[in-house]
Amino acid sequence: MLGVIRQAARVRPTNLFFSYIMRQQFSQTRKRIFSTEATSKATTDTSKNVTKEATIAPTEAIRKELETSKVAKEESPRKKGFGFGKFILGVTLLGGIAYGGSIYYSLKNEEFRDIFTEYVYGAEKSVEYVEDLQKQGIFDRLEKKGKEVVDKVIRTFKPTPAVEPGIKESAKDVILNKDQKIVNKKAESFENPILFKLTNTLNELINILSNYDVKDKDDLIKRAQEELKELEVHIDLLKIENQAKIQSTIDEQIEKYNQRYDSKEYELKQQLEEEKRRLYEQHYEQLKSELARESTKHNEELKNALFRQATEMQRRWIRDVKVMVEQERGGRLARLDNINHKLKILERISVDNAERLDSSLKAHRLWCALRSLQDAVEQPHRTPFANQITAMKYLTSTDEIVTTVLSTIDDNIANNGVDSVSDLSARFAIVREKVRRASLVPEDGGVFAHLLSAMFSRILFHTATRELNQLKGWPKKLAEDWIKAAKNHLEIKQAIEVIETQATLSSLSVV
Structure with missing residues (x-):
């Protein structure tokens, strides 16, 4: 497609040149027909002179004439009207520009951002969305991609310099034979049927001009004009088709980037939720295992201490009994009451030690529950502590002060x-x-x-x-x-x- 456009751009100066020759030939032929007194020799001389003038005439004059007619058509006055739809469209565009400008300025000024997000509906979500896009660098990538597409389009439609006309010759036959060879070579290289038809028509015109036979000149001129118009329309259609393809490519890229952004956003949200859940479960299991390990360790220490104390007390009692027995053997039966009293003291000490161990265990459990409650309250986010409150109520059921304090805590707050x-x-x-x-x-x-x-x-x-x-x-x-x-x-x-x-x-x- 681009090759056809470049070939059409190269052939255009040649078409203009032969169009100018055709116009001059038509004018001279009309004079020759109405001049009944002109001889064939005069007609031949006139045709040779016209061919020389057409050969020498520059293609720049033809370009200027066509550009002047095109500018005149473009500058023709057009009626302008005013409609309600244009007014609505203008107001909508103005509002959109103002809203977008406000979002852009909100990213630069914090005070304006506070006012804008507070008093404009939906402004906060819009500003946050634009910030997310800006952090991800989507705007930079779109701008870079747009520049690449524009550069590619400019390189694609960059016009090829026109080929300058050949060296001027003085003789008519030399010029026509040379042009005939050039057109025949170009016709062989054309792949577009419209351009091929145009070259054939030009060949026929050259043959007519060379033979000075002008019977079918009007039909050939009309056909040449129609084919030139078809060529122009075809080139315009090619341009429109390329522009549509470029626009569709840009739209597909934008849609692809939007889909990738949505999928990436959803994936990151899922990863964040999964990470939060994993950390919560890990922390809960760690806390649970730590509490169980500390409780088991403390119980083992209490049991070992109780066993050592009982063993020591038993040894001491056996030693005392042996001493008493030895003393009793010496006839000291009067001290049996003292032995019974010491035995009761030992029993009381054992009971007191057991009570102290139970109190120490309860105090340790209370401290563990209190630390768990403190950790729940000091979390960086809201954390329910109803389980800790229930555990403390169970451990301090006999303590009136702690029970009274726990009863003042609202269940909704605990949950x-x-x-x-x-x-x-x-x-x-x-x-x-x-x-x-x-x-x-x-x-x-x-x-x-x-x-x-x-x-x-x-x-x-x-x-x-x-x-x-x-x-x-x-x-x-x-x-x-x-x-x-x-x-x-x-x-x-x-x-x-x-x-x-x-x-x-x-x-x-x-x-």
Whole structure:
């Protein structure tokens, strides 16, 4: 296809040259027909002179004449009208440009981004989507691909320099024979049927001009004009077809990139969810195994300590018994009461040691449950701790203080968890900005009051928003959720501190 276009571009100057010859020949032939007194010799001389003039005439004049007619057609006035559809299209384009410009400026200015995402519906999702595309480098790749396609199209449709006409000859036969050979060679190399027909027509015109036979000149001229128009239409169709193919290629590439982006986004989301689930299960299993290992280790230590203490007590008792027996052999029966008293003391010591071991075990379990509760509360995200509360209630069923503290914790809070300190700090930065803007709005204030509050709030002190418990009106409503979340967090912290103090006291009492 590109070869046909290049061949047509090379043949065009030759076609113009022969068209100019045909026009001159037609004019001279018409004069010859109406001149009845002209002899054949005069006619022959006139034809030779015309052929010389046509040969010497430059192709640049023909190009200028065609360009002038084309410019005149393009500059012809066209009626312009105004319709409602054009108005809607203009408003839509203007709105789209303004929306896109706002998104672009939001990426550059944080203050404008806050205002734009707050007051424009859907702006936050649009800005985040554009940021994701920008991070992935899709815009750079599309721009690079577009430049490559444009460069390729420019190289494809770059016109081939026209071939300059041959060396001028003075004799008519030499010129016609030379042109006849050139056209015949080009006709053999043409693959397009339209160009092949055009070359045949030009050959016929050359033969007519060489033989000075002009009987069928009108039909040949019309046919040459029609075939030239067909060639022009064919070249235009080729250009339109190439442009359509290029546009379809660009659309396919864009669609392919969009599909790849969607699939990659879905894959990354799935990987993130899988990683979160795996880390949670790994942490839970690790915590469970650690707790079981510590409990087993502590029980083994308690058993070993009890066994060593019982063995030592048994040895001591046997030794004492032996001493007593030896003394009793010496007639010291009066000290049997003292032996019984010591035996009771030993029994009491054994019972006390067993009770202390049980108390120590309960205190250790309470500390383990308390540490698990602290870990759940100090997580960077909301973590339920209902299981820890249930375990502590079971371990401290006889402790009234711990039971009372645990009863003050709401079941919904235990099931849903509390916000971490980092989440509260991040939310406080947002609430502080909202409260600062609405600090001058009365309870029944309208839109105008909100605008005035947003304007005058920039000159207020930032420390005024710290006293959130003393707020009233709109500021109190804005900060109500944050105050509630902070209150729940502090209540759980306070309960943990009370239980930790009680556990410390229990450990000290065991010692």
